[in-house]
Amino acid sequence: MNEMFLVANTYEKGSQEFIDLFETAVKLYPDDVTANLNAAAAALSRKDTVYAKRYLNKIEKSLDIPEYHNTMGVLEMLCGNYDKAASHLNKATETGLPEAKQNLAEMTKKQENTILIRQQQSKKKQQR
Incomplete structure (x- = not known):
């Protein structure tokens, strides 16, 4: 291996x-x-x-491996499950895993973009 x-x-x-x-x-x-x-x-x-x-x-979930939480956080983020993603990424960040901190920041940006897009779509509907 x-x-x-x-x-x-x-x-x-x-x-x-x-x-x-x-x-x-x-x-x-x-x-x-x-x-x-x-x-x-x-x-x-x-x-x-x-x-x-x-x-x-x-x-095995009981192993509590930071890399597991980071990877699971990315998976949950890609699936749109932001609360679960944040939970996993925060666990990984607490251990000092730099990738998790970066992924948490990316998730925050993704959430902000999603909110902006929904707001723009809502404005377009109201203008019609």
Whole structure:
């Protein structure tokens, strides 16, 4: 597993080769926490929430892993479940995971944009 991770780091993050390697790793090590986290992150990089959820569901929730909460937060955000996303991302942020703080900021922007779009749509309807 470690060797596969080292090889993955030779590819550009997010590239098809990078994603393919993580998906191969999870097939070879289906119960490995790291393999499932990496495969979930790879799935989310292509907005595939179905596979991301499948990989995340294989991880024991009681382990309370910051990377799990960060990845689950991104999944919930992409699904529009902002309260659940915030809960997961805050847990990950409390551990000092910088990616979680960035994702929390992105979620806030996404929520603000959604509100603005709804307001604009409402104004257009009123003008008709």
